[in-house]
Amino acid sequence: MNTRKKIRVLAAKPGLDGHDRGVKVVASALMDAGMEVVYTGLRQTPTQIVESAIQEDVDVIAMSILSGAHDYLFPKVMELLKEKGVEDMLVLGGGIIPDEDIPGLKNSGIAEIFGPGTTTEQIIDYIRDNV
Amino acid sequence: MSEEKGREELLGAFKKWADGVEQKLSKRPERKEEFVNTSGIPVNRAYTPLDRTDDNYLPEIGLPGEYPYTRGVQPTMYRGRYWTMRQYAGFASAEESNKRYRFLLDQGQTGLSVAFDLPTQIGYDSDDEMAIGEVGKVGVAIDSLKDIETLFHKIPLDKVSTSMTINSPAAVLLAMYIAMAEKQGVQAEKLRGTIQNDILKEYSSRGTYIFPPKPSMRIITDIFSYCTKKVPMWNTISISGYHIREAGSTAVQEVAFTLANGIAYVEAALKAGLDVDTFGPRLSFFFNSHLDFLEEIAKYRAARRLWAKIMKERFSAKNPKSMMIRFHTQTAGCTLTLQQPKNNIVRVAFQAMSAVLGGTQSLHTNSMDEALCLPSEEAVQIALRTQQLIAYETGVTDTVDPLAGSYYLEALTREIFERAEEYINKIDDMGGAVPAIEQGYIQREIQDSAYKYQLDIEKEERIVVGLNRFQVEEEKPTNLLRVDPAVREAQIKRLKELKSERDNEKVNKSLSDLKQVAQGEDNLMPYILDAVKAYASLGEICNVLREVFGEYQQVSTLGR
Numbered sequence: 083m084n085t086r087k088k089i090r091v092l093a094a095k096p097g098l099d100g101h102d103r104g105v106k107v108v109a110s111a112l113m114d115a116g117m118e119v120v121y122t123g124l125r126q127t128p129t130q131i132v133e134s135a136i137q138e139d140v141d142v143i144a145m146s147i148l149s150g151a152h153d154y155l156f157p158k159v160m161e162l163l164k165e166k167g168v169e170d171m172l173v174l175g176g177g178i179i180p181d182e183d184i185p186g187l188k189n190s191g192i193a194e195i196f197g198p199g200t201t202t203e204q205i206i207d208y209i210r211d212n213v
Numbered sequence: 214m215s216e217e218k219g220r221e222e223l224l225g226a227f228k229k230w231a232d233g234v235e236q237k238l239s240k241r242p243e244r245k246e247e248f249v250n251t252s253g254i255p256v257n258r259a260y261t262p263l264d265r266t267d268d269n270y271l272p273e274i275g276l277p278g279e280y281p282y283t284r285g286v287q288p289t290m291y292r293g294r295y296w297t298m299r300q301y302a303g304f305a306s307a308e309e310s311n312k313r314y315r316f317l318l319d320q321g322q323t324g325l326s327v328a329f330d331l332p333t334q335i336g337y338d339s340d341d342e343m344a345i346g347e348v349g350k351v352g353v354a355i356d357s358l359k360d361i362e363t364l365f366h367k368i369p370l371d372k373v374s375t376s377m378t379i380n381s382p383a384a385v386l387l388a389m390y391i392a393m394a395e396k397q398g399v400q401a402e403k404l405r406g407t408i409q410n411d412i413l414k415e416y417s418s419r420g421t422y423i424f425p426p427k428p429s430m431r432i433i434t435d436i437f438s439y440c441t442k443k444v445p446m447w448n449t450i451s452i453s454g455y456h457i458r459e460a461g462s463t464a465v466q467e468v469a470f471t472l473a474n475g476i477a478y479v480e481a482a483l484k485a486g487l488d489v490d491t492f493g494p495r496l497s498f499f500f501n502s503h504l505d506f507l508e509e510i511a512k513y514r515a516a517r518r519l520w521a522k523i524m525k526e527r528f529s530a531k532n533p534k535s536m537m538i539r540f541h542t543q544t545a546g547c548t549l550t551l552q553q554p555k556n557n558i559v560r561v562a563f564q565a566m567s568a569v570l571g572g573t574q575s576l577h578t579n580s581m582d583e584a585l586c587l588p589s590e591e592a593v594q595i596a597l598r599t600q601q602l603i604a605y606e607t608g609v610t611d612t613v614d615p616l617a618g619s620y621y622l623e624a625l626t627r628e629i630f631e632r633a634e635e636y637i638n639k640i641d642d643m644g645g646a647v648p649a650i651e652q653g654y655i656q657r658e659i660q661d662s663a664y665k666y667q668l669d670i671e672k673e674e675r676i677v678v679g680l681n682r683f684q685v686e687e688e689k690p691t692n693l694l695r696v697d698p699a700v701r702e703a704q705i706k707r708l709k710e711l712k713s714e715r716d717n718e719k720v721n722k723s724l725s726d727l728k729q730v731a732q733g734e735d736n737l738m739p740y741i742l743d744a745v746k747a748y749a750s751l752g753e754i755c756n757v758l759r760e761v762f763g764e765y766q767q768v769s770t771l772g773r
Contacts, residue, residue: 098347100420103660103663107664110660110664125343151346178584178585178586180586180693199552202668
């Protein structure tokens with residue numbers, strides 16, 4: 083039986099992108115699935131995201147970006163996490179991210195990338211299996 | 214036979230028919246228990262003259278080009294002139310985007326629509342720390358008048374109208390456009406185009422705000438007032454439902470929240486002492502064209518009727534032009550699928566057709582590859598050809614508002630009108646669109662609709678072809694159009710050069726003048742224009758305004 087505490091997730095919008103439909107839908111679904119979700123709101127710098135994640139003591143960071151700035155912002159978050167000695171957080175990315183970019187992002191430490199057409203159930207299952 | 218008797222006879226026949234159908238349903242059931250459109254409006258099995266209200270024909274529907282403009286804002290519509298075919302474009306540098314504009318104009322496009330990158334939209338120069346990773350990505354990077362000069366090189370501004378998707382820094386970009394046109398020898402009074410300049414939907418749906426509502430509304434009314442005198446053919450705002458819909462709203466919510474924002478702008482302008490019939494005719498609108506073909510057509514018709522009523526009855530406008538919603542339409546980006554992207558060509562064609570049947574004044578058709586990246590030249594060409602096919606081949610443009618009188622369409626138009634009006638009443642009760650946004654009401658309504666839409670797809674109550682049905686195994690797309698990260702370096706270099714070449718004393722003087730005016734009440738536009746002409750950068754100008762006005766803090770709307 084699962085007696086663990088609730089999974090805590092930081093839903094984050096790095097960069098200047100204002101498209102928050104996806105992140106809000108995912109956040110709502112994770113809450114409905116019984117997780118605790120903290121949403122950062124728009125325009126977060128990598129530093130702010132890492133600070134919030136540590137402060138909120140989350141198990142998962144779920145970042146969404148649709149502006150194409152993922153190739154800079156996602157690895158930057160991973161770099162800052164490492165600097166802070168955080169190694170046990172599951173970091174996920176979503177949004178409009180070309181397949182060609184995924185290997186590089188995974189190399190930087192992002193566990194999984196979820197693109198357009200992903201169901202909320204797939205994300206919930208992935209988090210449950212990997213936290 | 215009297216009309217009354219005819220109606221009774223029809224009523225009898227309809228009842229008999231409906232009973233007969235009901236009886237057969239146990240053997241041959243319909244696909245669904247209940248048919249409901251995206252706005253939650255029930256859709257009946259069939260509509261007849263019984264759903265009609267011809268007695269209200271003139272006040273509710275009327276004739277083309279006449280109040281309440283349900284059938285269109287012009288009496289001849291596309292028999293006179295087709296809509297403006299205007300593809301939203303811009304990426305990387307000003308040179309690169311200039312090339313794309315000239316390609317589009319060569320292909321028969323009739324107006325330009327400029328996409329700016331996010332740093333430009335949020336008032337940061339390309340060398341700002343906040344801009345790292347974003348320069349040139351979703352649009353063209355503009356740091357100063359110099360970039361705007363490059364962007365419109367060899368484009369005849371007296372012939373082409375230009376729409377600019379810019380909101381918080383709209384005054385700055387408009388000033389750059391005016392200054393650049395002046396250099397080309399085109400007077401401001403000849404300029405035709407649009408700035409989006411719609412801050413309220415930025416707070417609720419799109420996210421590129423800078424300043425809090427109060428100073429933002431002042432900038433907007435300053436623009437209204439300045440343009441009325443100096444740039445009279447310019448559309449000073451494009452009050453946008455597009456992004457509200459993309460953020461997940463229903464069609465009814467799109468109409469309601471857009472017009473509620475419109476009401477807030479009119480009230481702000483009246484409060485600033487402007488006359489409704491001077492700025493009213495320059496208000497323009499921007500709608501989404503989504504999947505439900507007939508619901509969308511009804512939506513445009515309902516929006517026209519509702520805005521006409523608001524301007525006439527609430528604001529006592531006298532000039533018919535103040536009562537007309539003139540609008541741009543873009544097909545719904547959020548309906549494009551990454552899966553089987555060629556299907557998007559067909560989706561876009563249907564959506565474009567509904568915009569035309571709904572009487573749009575200009576149209577952007579999305580490219581098939583936009584679920585994934587910026588559109589390739591080939592994909593843009595097909596998207597533009599889609600509009601040209603509708604205009605030149607289908608025949609739907611030969612009569613005005615051809616679906617008027619459809620029992621279903623008229624019933625739906627009325628239903629959307631009434632439901633949107635109910636929402637507006639509710640927003641009025643909250644004190645208007647600004648308090649409704651500050652309380653997070655509009656954001657919550659939109660996000661709840663978005664969540665429901667997603668769950669409907671996951672439960673397969675909504676079928677998306679190629680996504681949750683009719684899937685195939687596909688190769689991963691390659692060779693996507695990408696923006697070279699070197700764009701940022703090049704922008705920074707240019708900005709550095711600019712700062713060393715320009716008269717910095719003049720720049721500083723113009724910026725300190727601007728600061729003073731911002732602290733007072735005079736119109737900001739002439740001072741922004743002076744700063745722009747001195748080659749002050751966008752970031753420098755916006756930073757002065759940030760200092761005086763402060764920055765907007767988003768309200769949290771998640772969690773229940």
